[in-house]
Amino acid sequence: MNKLQHFQKYKFRYEVVVIFCYFLINSAILATSVVMEANRFGVPSFQLWEPFVWEFSSALATILLLPACMWLLKKHSFDWGKIKAFFAVYLFSSLFFSLAHVSMMVAMRELVYWSQSLDYDFGNIFIEFFYEYRKDLWSFIFILIFIKGYGFIVSNLQGEASPIAVGEEENITQRFDRLLVKKLGKEFIVKVEDIEWLESSGNYVNLHIKGRIYPTRATLTQLISQIEEQGFCRIHRSHAVNLNNIDSITPLSSGDSEVKLDTGKILNLSRRYKDAFKSQLL
Numbered sequence: 001m002n003k004l005q006h007f008q009k010y011k012f013r014y015e016v017v018v019i020f021c022y023f024l025i026n027s028a029i030l031a032t033s034v035v036m037e038a039n040r041f042g043v044p045s046f047q048l049w050e051p052f053v054w055e056f057s058s059a060l061a062t063i064l065l066l067p068a069c070m071w072l073l074k075k076h077s078f079d080w081g082k083i084k085a086f087f088a089v090y091l092f093s094s095l096f097f098s099l100a101h102v103s104m105m106v107a108m109r110e111l112v113y114w115s116q117s118l119d120y121d122f123g124n125i126f127i128e129f130f131y132e133y134r135k136d137l138w139s140f141i142f143i144l145i146f147i148k149g150y151g152f153i154v155s156n157l158q159g160e161a162s163p164i165a166v167g168e169e170e171n172i173t174q175r176f177d178r179l180l181v182k183k184l185g186k187e188f189i190v191k192v193e194d195i196e197w198l199e200s201s202g203n204y205v206n207l208h209i210k211g212r213i214y215p216t217r218a219t220l221t222q223l224i225s226q227i228e229e230q231g232f233c234r235i236h237r238s239h240a241v242n243l244n245n246i247d248s249i250t251p252l253s254s255g256d257s258e259v260k261l262d263t264g265k266i267l268n269l270s271r272r273y274k275d276a277f278k279s280q281l282l
Helices: 003-009 011-040 050-075 080-115 125-158 220-230 271-281
Strands: 160-165 176-183 186-191 197-201 204-209 212-217 232-234 239-242 246-251 257-261 266-269
Touching: 011 050, 050 080, 050 125, 080 125, 176 212, 176 220, 197 220, 220 232, 220 239, 232 271, 239 266, 266 271
Parallel strands: 160 212
Antiparallel strands: 160 176, 176 186, 197 204, 197 239, 204 212, 232 239, 246 257, 257 266
């Protein structure tokens, strides 16, 4: 397994680790900067732990809002024909982002201060919200640009597959025999019959073909309905298999089974899909 394949397999884990490391390091730097600046002018007016609570509560609130930012980009992608509506939606979303960020941040600070038998004073709510919104607006824009840029880079590195329909029109139920893969500015064709197994991954399905992984924007249910007649069967809620690539099937005491492919890959056959699997094998 090369580095790209390892990244594709554990992509979500890598993303979570990088996000937490970034915010951990950034928050630590900001907090220590506050402490150092205060010490330059004599004795600080706060306890040593307070700047860390301020910065880490802000970082944690931002992390909790990342899924909402990702959903927003998928739900309202940029469209020149609706540019006014686009900016209106994102302006409103930035206000919601800031309001949610401030609310969660202050709630966490209040909780920590309460645990220390102290009171946290956020200040005048209108003035402080305007102050926070200036920073949150920039953070909001940066997060959206980063998510889009990251998605573009990853899709170009690992390639993204899209069906080539059999016939004049393509729809979500139409059968197809080939996939067009776009990778690093190039396009090439892969055959559906070469797919060894399929793995559900959020809004994508990862196609495992000859040691490579190609994501395609679809649900596993949708994709199986299109290629089932070509020898594919769903064996689990998260994956399906090409019946022509099965080497052996081993029953388990739990009622499930293990399906071993000719590549050595072992997949779980869930009891829920066992009857349909058997009928398709006959």
